[in-house]
Amino acid sequence: MLPVASFSQSKLNAFLTPSDTLNKPRRNAVVITEAAIGGLTLVGLHQLWYADFEQSKFHTTNDNNQWLQMDKLGHAFTSYQLGKHGAQLLHWSGVNKKHQLIYGATLGFSFLSAVEVLDGFSSEWGFSWGDILANGAGTGLYIGQELLWKEQRIALKYSFHQTKYAKQRPDKLGETFLEQTLKDYNGQTYWLSANIHSFFKESSVPKWLNVAVGYGADGMLTGLEGVDSQLINTNRRYRQYYLSLDVNLKAIKTNSKLLRSVFDVFNMIKIPFPTLEFNKNKAVFHLFYI
Structure with a gap:
């Protein structure tokens, strides 16, 4: 059993090790998985969350004075974390650093901005530029450090x-x-x-x-x-x-x-x-x- 366990551990370590060069199967798997999860999440939100409220014409709202800005910190945190993992998954796939930051680190900003658009068509909520700014701050915190220090x-x-x-x-x-x-x-x-x-x-x-x-x-x-x-x-x-x-x-x-x-x-x-x-x-x- 010990040699089998050792072999399995070795295969797992090899799988988790980032690729030195572009690994197209890994990259494609990452892109397809992220797109599928993101799409299904947006559809689920539309059907389960927004279905309880009337649809409206696209409109904006200014909610910057609410919750003592704690909701804005939540947006920044989520955008930062999603962007970090998006970039790391592309790094695991062997994608170059530039594309990690362009297509991976912006994952959180892109997804949360799509959610914000859904808010804009809900009579209960509304598209918030404050939320967009917070999303950008979280993404900027990650990308800025990578450009400045090449680490977080x-x-x-x-x-x-x-x-x-x-x-x-x-x-x-x-x-x-x-x-x-x-x-x-x-x-x-x-x-x-x-x-x-x-x-x-x-x-x-x-x-x-x-x-x-x-x-x-x-x-x-x-x-x-x-x-x-x-x-x-x-x-x-x-x-x-x-x-x-x-x-x-x-x-x-x-x-x-x-x-x-x-x-x-x-x-x-x-x-x-x-x-x-x-x-x-x-x-x-x-x-x-x-």
Whole structure:
């Protein structure tokens, strides 16, 4: 059994190893898979999400003052992560760096912009230029670092903890835990996590150690504060700023390419650490902030 397992591990490592030259079967598989998943997702959104609301003529909306801009951070985060993985898949296929950035790193911006167009035809929502700008910011963060440093020294990450607000408005903030991770902006925190060693390569700082600054918000039942007061929300909304440490999972040494791939996916999550929070009311020390 041991030789068989070793052979299987060897084949898996070979499969996960990026190609040195253009591997057309890999590239074609990546393009077809992404197109199929993206297309099916858009069709699913149209049938399941937008079907509950009346269709309208294409229109725009200005929602930049809602949710204390937490929704915009969500757009930037999603665009960054999709673009990162889009570029990495093309790298795995042996596509040159220029095309990785043009066709891979823009995956998040392209997909989210298509969703925004669907919003534009929904009477409930509307096409938001603020969302488009946030999508571009996430994509720009990835591409900019690749052009400047040829690596990602600063990652856009996410963390979540459950709050009391979802129980007050489960229809808006989510009923299940999974729904709340997407809808309850009170529990979301978005982080810029910088790898210290990448800026000081001759230092003895551990390669896995990051310093992170985060942004969150609290006290929100709806997008606008005026609507909150109509719902008898006694909690005043406010912004939260965080300073913490983090772990760069990609810097953890392992000979397993499968484990490296797993680390790369989960590296979008900010690892809990002692954290300082600053808000308009006070400064708070969290021994273990999620």
